[in-house]
Amino acid sequence: MSTSSEKSSSLFGYVAEFASASDLYHAAEKVREEGFRRWDVHTPYPVHGMDHAMGLGKSWLSAVVLAGGATGTLTALLLQFFTQVSLYPTVVQSKPTNLFTIPAFFPVTFELTILLAAFATVFGLFVFIMLPRWNHPLFNSKLFSKFSDDGFIMVIEARDPKFKKEQTKDFLKEIGAGDIEEVAH
Amino acid sequence: MAGTNSADTDVHPSEAEGVAREPLVLNNRSMGWITDRICGIVENRQPFIWWVLFVPSVCLFLCLLFTLVYLVSTGVGVWGNNQPVAWGWAIVNFVFWIGIGHAGTLISAILFLTRQKWRTSVNRASEAMTLIAVMCAGIFPGFHVGRFWMVWFLAPVPNANAIWQNFKSPLLWDVFAVSTYFTVSVIFWYIGLIPDLATLRDRATKKLPKFLYGFFSLGWRGGNRHWRHYEMAYLLLAALSTPLVLSVHSVVSFDFATSIVPGWHTTIFPPYFVAGAIFGGFAMVLTLMLPVRKLYGLEDLITAKHIDNMAKIILLTGTIVGYAYIMELFISYYGANKFESDAFHLRILSGPYTWAYYCMFFCNVIAPQVFWFKWSRHNLWMVFIIVNFVNAGMWFERFVIIPTSIARDFLPGQWGYYSPSWVEKLMFLGTFGMFFMLFLLFIRFLPVIAASEVKGVLPESDPHYPEWKRLREKRRKSTSS
Numbered sequence: 016m017s018t019s020s021e022k023s024s025s026l027f028g029y030v031a032e033f034a035s036a037s038d039l040y041h042a043a044e045k046v047r048e049e050g051f052r053r054w055d056v057h058t059p060y061p062v063h064g065m066d067h068a069m070g071l072g073k074s075w076l077s078a079v080v081l082a083g084g085a086t087g088t089l090t091a092l093l094l095q096f097f098t099q100v101s102l103y104p105t106v107v108q109s110k111p112t113n114l115f116t117i118p119a120f121f122p123v124t125f126e127l128t129i130l131l132a133a134f135a136t137v138f139g140l141f142v143f144i145m146l147p148r149w150n151h152p153l154f155n156s157k158l159f160s161k162f163s164d165d166g167f168i169m170v171i172e173a174r175d176p177k178f179k180k181e182q183t184k185d186f187l188k189e190i191g192a193g194d195i196e197e198v199a200h
Numbered sequence: 201m202a203g204t205n206s207a208d209t210d211v212h213p214s215e216a217e218g219v220a221r222e223p224l225v226l227n228n229r230s231m232g233w234i235t236d237r238i239c240g241i242v243e244n245r246q247p248f249i250w251w252v253l254f255v256p257s258v259c260l261f262l263c264l265l266f267t268l269v270y271l272v273s274t275g276v277g278v279w280g281n282n283q284p285v286a287w288g289w290a291i292v293n294f295v296f297w298i299g300i301g302h303a304g305t306l307i308s309a310i311l312f313l314t315r316q317k318w319r320t321s322v323n324r325a326s327e328a329m330t331l332i333a334v335m336c337a338g339i340f341p342g343f344h345v346g347r348f349w350m351v352w353f354l355a356p357v358p359n360a361n362a363i364w365q366n367f368k369s370p371l372l373w374d375v376f377a378v379s380t381y382f383t384v385s386v387i388f389w390y391i392g393l394i395p396d397l398a399t400l401r402d403r404a405t406k407k408l409p410k411f412l413y414g415f416f417s418l419g420w421r422g423g424n425r426h427w428r429h430y431e432m433a434y435l436l437l438a439a440l441s442t443p444l445v446l447s448v449h450s451v452v453s454f455d456f457a458t459s460i461v462p463g464w465h466t467t468i469f470p471p472y473f474v475a476g477a478i479f480g481g482f483a484m485v486l487t488l489m490l491p492v493r494k495l496y497g498l499e500d501l502i503t504a505k506h507i508d509n510m511a512k513i514i515l516l517t518g519t520i521v522g523y524a525y526i527m528e529l530f531i532s533y534y535g536a537n538k539f540e541s542d543a544f545h546l547r548i549l550s551g552p553y554t555w556a557y558y559c560m561f562f563c564n565v566i567a568p569q570v571f572w573f574k575w576s577r578h579n580l581w582m583v584f585i586i587v588n589f590v591n592a593g594m595w596f597e598r599f600v601i602i603p604t605s606i607a608r609d610f611l612p613g614q615w616g617y618y619s620p621s622w623v624e625k626l627m628f629l630g631t632f633g634m635f636f637m638l639f640l641l642f643i644r645f646l647p648v649i650a651a652s653e654v655k656g657v658l659p660e661s662d663p664h665y666p667e668w669k670r671l672r673e674k675r676r677k678s679t680s681s
Contacts, residue, residue: 127376164403
């Protein structure tokens, strides 16, 4: 197998199953220490502390959401002042509309802030995680599909600079992997 | 923990150091069992009783469609509301359904931020209930405007008359609040669904379900590089929804509180409406989840502890609502406003709708007090009966607030009496048909419990579980020796 360079170029990576969240957690620490870059763990639920084990920092999705919320606030204030004060001043029950009637504009401002922040959250999330992507080489793997049930899966991709066909497989066994499957592109 | 038998039960060891907590999933169920049980509801044939409930619901939904067509083709005069009671059942039902729609986001957002892990078993279904209830609610003001095809005038877009909406009007705030609430609830619900849709995709054997679940799960692969952004998104949505859920019913209450009608013009309305909405929403969650739990064998996931917690929330919010009722009466007595004191005098003593006031008071304030006693929170029939009192009581609350106030206005010459026409009654029943029909379809096609979240609260899902376990063994040995 390893003699065929054709095969190894079409190899996507290794899918390895671990027995429990704990095993996967400790294996992830070792993979990080080994210096791998293109790898991930796939779990049925977000494992607490896994970000730390993998050496991942804080998600900056919050910055996108802040920007979305600020856009919402600004949009709402502009919409209300522009339409109410300059375009069509509505005087109901002799109540004026001007800069000082801003308390009456709070509810709509608040709602639009939340709305645009929520849109920023969902679309920002899609951009950050590059989904929707309906097909992926990993879906070719039978072992991988256990991630959505009760499997604790680690994937090391072949394009990782540290990836070596035989050594990486041995390394996975060494850190406690059970079944290991090669996934092609 | 010496002296109790908690060492024998499988509590999370980190929790065993303080107070032993009941496990959230009973009988040490495995992750595989949870997947099978929850996905099985969607994959297997529905029980006969599903059809027994579904067919009448569809019939009632058809009644709703009929009344709407009749209303549009004839005119809004087929309803019984007219001057002085222009806001009849339509607005009562709107506020009733919107209120029910509050429990879902409360469970998913506020209980998430306060780290109440028991929410995982009930949040999916109550969020679905929220969305369906808001859809039911939206029908009423939509048709109450009279000419339904002109409803787009509510949106701030330039129209033929070049008139812009009055942004100082609470009715326009309502449009923004309810539509934002619906949109954000859909987003929150859908983001939560993605991992479970991926589970259904990976289990599907037939082509069409595999395609559809695959399409809507967006190619979810559960990688931790995704989960970390996903968790941040979920946290942010919870943080956004928490003030949102409190704002929606506050804004609904502004429809009344900012007017000058005696009985509506009170500052207590926003907190009182929000507490009432949570109260009524939890009652409806229990009304739906008690049968679902029994029918689909989910007793290990939705345990007595869950029902107990929800009953306690009903007791708390019901008592807040009771406080608001009494405070309203006190302020009308203590304040110097003649119209206010007369409005409440008419509401509780001599008005035409006093019977509704006492129905409301009994159902919302007296009946839930039973939940002070533990046996009642653990007797499912008792819980079911009480929550249905609450369901009825919350409808009466809106009825008491709306028609009784405007039927007895400032001048006796403006007084009137309102009773609904058959169209209004059938329409209200029809929305129940729509509600149950959509909820049954939700059970049929989507995972009714958030499997990925329940898996995350099992003791063994903590990566430090083996260490905790060893520590506990050691402690047990040292206490016994």
